[in-house]
Amino acid sequence: MFQLLNFLLICPLIGALVIAFTPSWNVRFIKTYALFISITNFIASLSVWLLFDTSTAKFQFVDRIAWLPFLNMNVYIGIDGISLFFIILTTFLVPVCLLVGWTNITKHVKEYCIAFLILETCMLAVFCMLDLLLFYVFFESVLLPMFLIIGVWGSRERKIRAAYQFFLYTLIGSVLMLLALLLIYFQVGTTDLQVLFVSEFSERRQLLLWLAFFASFAVKVPMVPMHIWLPEAHVEAPTAGSVILAGILLKLGTYGFLRFSIPLFPEASLYFTPLIYTMSIIGIIYASLTTLRQIDLKKIIAYSSVAHMGFVTIGLFSLNVQGIEGALLLMLSHGFVASALFLCIGTLYDRTHTRLIQYYGGLVHVMPLFSFFFFVFTMGNLSLPGTSSFIGEFLILVGTFQTNTWIATLAATGMILGGAYSIWLYNRVVFGSLKPLYIAMCSDVNRREFWLFLPFVIAIVWMGVYPDVFLDPMHISVANVIQHKAFM
Amino acid sequence: MQFINLFENDFYALFPELFLTCAALLLLVFGVIWSTSKASGYPILVHTVAWLSVWSIVCALGLTLHMPFSIMVCFYNTFVIDELTFLLKVMVLCSTGAALLMSMDYLKTSSLNVFEYSILVLLSCISMLLLVSSYDFISMYLAIEMQSLCFYVLAASKRNSEFSTEAGLKYFLLGAFSSGILLFGCSLIYGSTGITNFEDLAKCFAGISHTEPSLIHVGMCLLSIGFLFKLTAAPFHFWAPDVYEGAPTSVTAFFAMTPKIALLGVFIRLLLCSFYDFLFAWQYVLFFCSVSSLLIGSFGALAQKKIKRLLVYSSIGHVGYLLMGLCCGTVEGLHAVLLYLVLYVFMTVNIFAIILSSIDHAKTNRVKYIQDLGFLGQTHPVLAVTLSATLFSMAGIPPLAGFCSKFYLFFAAMSSSLYSLAILGVLTSVVSCFYYIRLIKIMYFEQPSHVNTFSAMDQEKATLIGLTSVFIVFFFLCPQSLFLWTYKVAYAFLG
Numbered sequence: 001m002f003q004l005l006n007f008l009l010i011c012p013l014i015g016a017l018v019i020a021f022t023p024s025w026n027v028r029f030i031k032t033y034a035l036f037i038s039i040t041n042f043i044a045s046l047s048v049w050l051l052f053d054t055s056t057a058k059f060q061f062v063d064r065i066a067w068l069p070f071l072n073m074n075v076y077i078g079i080d081g082i083s084l085f086f087i088i089l090t091t092f093l094v095p096v097c098l099l100v101g102w103t104n105i106t107k108h109v110k111e112y113c114i115a116f117l118i119l120e121t122c123m124l125a126v127f128c129m130l131d132l133l134l135f136y137v138f139f140e141s142v143l144l145p146m147f148l149i150i151g152v153w154g155s156r157e158r159k160i161r162a163a164y165q166f167f168l169y170t171l172i173g174s175v176l177m178l179l180a181l182l183l184i185y186f187q188v189g190t191t192d193l194q195v196l197f198v199s200e201f202s203e204r205r206q207l208l209l210w211l212a213f214f215a216s217f218a219v220k221v222p223m224v225p226m227h228i229w230l231p232e233a234h235v236e237a238p239t240a241g242s243v244i245l246a247g248i249l250l251k252l253g254t255y256g257f258l259r260f261s262i263p264l265f266p267e268a269s270l271y272f273t274p275l276i277y278t279m280s281i282i283g284i285i286y287a288s289l290t291t292l293r294q295i296d297l298k299k300i301i302a303y304s305s306v307a308h309m310g311f312v313t314i315g316l317f318s319l320n321v322q323g324i325e326g327a328l329l330l331m332l333s334h335g336f337v338a339s340a341l342f343l344c345i346g347t348l349y350d351r352t353h354t355r356l357i358q359y360y361g362g363l364v365h366v367m368p369l370f371s372f373f374f375f376v377f378t379m380g381n382l383s384l385p386g387t388s389s390f391i392g393e394f395l396i397l398v399g400t401f402q403t404n405t406w407i408a409t410l411a412a413t414g415m416i417l418g419g420a421y422s423i424w425l426y427n428r429v430v431f432g433s434l435k436p437l438y439i440a441m442c443s444d445v446n447r448r449e450f451w452l453f454l455p456f457v458i459a460i461v462w463m464g465v466y467p468d469v470f471l472d473p474m475h476i477s478v479a480n481v482i483q484h485k486a487f488m
Numbered sequence: 489m490q491f492i493n494l495f496e497n498d499f500y501a502l503f504p505e506l507f508l509t510c511a512a513l514l515l516l517v518f519g520v521i522w523s524t525s526k527a528s529g530y531p532i533l534v535h536t537v538a539w540l541s542v543w544s545i546v547c548a549l550g551l552t553l554h555m556p557f558s559i560m561v562c563f564y565n566t567f568v569i570d571e572l573t574f575l576l577k578v579m580v581l582c583s584t585g586a587a588l589l590m591s592m593d594y595l596k597t598s599s600l601n602v603f604e605y606s607i608l609v610l611l612s613c614i615s616m617l618l619l620v621s622s623y624d625f626i627s628m629y630l631a632i633e634m635q636s637l638c639f640y641v642l643a644a645s646k647r648n649s650e651f652s653t654e655a656g657l658k659y660f661l662l663g664a665f666s667s668g669i670l671l672f673g674c675s676l677i678y679g680s681t682g683i684t685n686f687e688d689l690a691k692c693f694a695g696i697s698h699t700e701p702s703l704i705h706v707g708m709c710l711l712s713i714g715f716l717f718k719l720t721a722a723p724f725h726f727w728a729p730d731v732y733e734g735a736p737t738s739v740t741a742f743f744a745m746t747p748k749i750a751l752l753g754v755f756i757r758l759l760l761c762s763f764y765d766f767l768f769a770w771q772y773v774l775f776f777c778s779v780s781s782l783l784i785g786s787f788g789a790l791a792q793k794k795i796k797r798l799l800v801y802s803s804i805g806h807v808g809y810l811l812m813g814l815c816c817g818t819v820e821g822l823h824a825v826l827l828y829l830v831l832y833v834f835m836t837v838n839i840f841a842i843i844l845s846s847i848d849h850a851k852t853n854r855v856k857y858i859q860d861l862g863f864l865g866q867t868h869p870v871l872a873v874t875l876s877a878t879l880f881s882m883a884g885i886p887p888l889a890g891f892c893s894k895f896y897l898f899f900a901a902m903s904s905s906l907y908s909l910a911i912l913g914v915l916t917s918v919v920s921c922f923y924y925i926r927l928i929k930i931m932y933f934e935q936p937s938h939v940n941t942f943s944a945m946d947q948e949k950a951t952l953i954g955l956t957s958v959f960i961v962f963f964f965l966c967p968q969s970l971f972l973w974t975y976k977v978a979y980a981f982l983g
Contacts, residue, residue: 070975137891141885151929151932160933168918168921175915176914
């Protein structure tokens, strides 16, 4: 049978291969072809959504390819309600990234397209791999293209430092996870996730393994003491890099928590819930307050991402259906909102080549369309009812109230702080008096940018107004995750 | 005639070595006569002899692959043929061939106009083949000495360079010293047991408890130190950076891979066959050496400015990983070591082939400082991509080949409860990442003070780089066959 997931994984690789053998002067063909490939992949992922059976918690579209059969390691792919939307988010964001760089990436266009297509394969593989070791492999291989994207197409001299930080921070977290999964492999004798789901680990070992996984995921999320790399990486990365970072890479960590830490080590997850809660609350409040004193537009969005990811981790570890579904929805929504905000900043940066907030003001006079889009996304960021983030944060708070009222209350202050920095940011950039220096530079969004922004607006409003389409496929899978007796 | 009949099969078993010996001697005679012939104008013959040596290595490889025996002990129990020697011999021959191929251009352009170079390489290759299959202290020691003698000359072969002479002298002094320690260890063991044969030693030690220290322990310790010295494991590594840096680069490439295979091979045989009952004694030695090699390999390389020194420290680190696998003393451990060794050889061939390419059109300068790689990403994008793939692979970043060997190594360490070693191993791999990435940073991101335009690469090196890069990048897609082969070897040896 024709396997849709295999197609999703292989299609970008083939595209990258074709582009690799295209002479690099043929820029137009390279760009168009890469866009064509990524859009094909997006359509394919939509058909995965259409064919997805919402009435079962089983993994769907499964396929098994022998990799190292004598060590019991196989390429085993499949998706369930948890990973479905990440697949769609990934395939949606990659064409966006290619379009963002359509005019402002002028050097190494060929390598740019190859890097993004390979990155797409790696990210998709992370989300649909049902083998722990291969999950790790792809989880790590995301680093390579991302390192190059920040290092080569970044904007300033500091980008090298940022690329270094990004690479080493993530690596040092994940090598501990490698040891943990080797220990699991040593105990169980396989890295097949479905076998691991039904195997038991002793409580002592669970705590150890959980911490090792936590080291890896917490750096990726990032939770507060380990978040230093994120603002650096965001600021130095090109716009498309920031979109992928905010849209997908941050989700790898939280996805890992939900896919591995919680079902594999239920007792340890319960044991460490206070740790997660504390770190997330510190993250939400600290990051929100830090946002207020940033002068770089990208850093503001980066820190607000840290705050939102704090919400997500709280939701995940509330360990009930509402909380986890809210977390999933917020991840999805953050993937749209934060990416769109980075796109907005990229649009401004293309025109003025500065990201410092003090040079902006009164943009509504010269860029009305842009101001509209920026407004919608800012409202999404502060989770206004009617936008997607509201549904997510609301569900998370509902879930958390059932387990820990104090944490829910403290987390709710994050919403207020979010409102504060978002509105203040919008106010400073869009309203006020127009800075005369930049009038000539600030033309309104062009057609490419308009069509780039529009799908984001649709997605955000759709998820805010009628979230059931997105929640429906999740119900059974999420309920299945928390069915362990430890959570009852 | 009686004598010949007695050894009839034995000669078959050592046929590749015999063939190579004859070939080396014939080539020597050919070189001596031809290069001094006035009639043909004293030809230099470097290229001719090098190519003939490569072809004789290819023939020897063919002979090894078609060996009629899979397991046998020959010449009065002094040599052995089994799965392990087969794998190691193939590797020794391949890496020697690769080292010769990549030095073709180097020999021509860096005024190393001596045809003896290839013959010395060939002779050391023969001694390493013998070393791999030696089954007795005497044959082992003689093979090591023959190999070392060739190496001393090779290290000093660039006669007009002070560095090279210094390297040769240093190598000679310290090599002789370590051989002395090795021999002393052998004699202590021989003194207390009266046995020099590996298998007899194993039989002699079996079943006796070896808890209280004895002379055998001392002998074994000295023997291990001798080997660790030659393997450049820390803390016996101090000679390595100077020797490797001073020796001509093509010789360094040869030193970095082939002797490691052979010495590690016989070391494996000694420890896991003869001294298996002393596992808990030698485990401490190896544990200590592995830890210090990992630390010195990763932290020592951070401060290096010359690329060869950097690679030496990185190879010290790799020796640390190899010792980690050996330390386990299990089938998984041996399997991991063999796998690591094979992939290490591939990566070393790749990286040295790139280092050996000249950086100006006159072909007089070569990559010496790491800053010489500056801007490679702009001037030679394909070469830069290849080099960065290899460096990432050496650092053990998935999905490149280096990762496959590393994860299995850590798994082996975990399954023999060497948790501290495994944790140290992953942490130092992160540190080593730092200096590998620094090279990539220099190639891609930095604005260099001057830009080197590499001259066009010769076909031999280009082929080597192409083959090894394809292997490194695509090994992940089907690792099964190599895993199975090395597993078969490890299982046949220990199982």
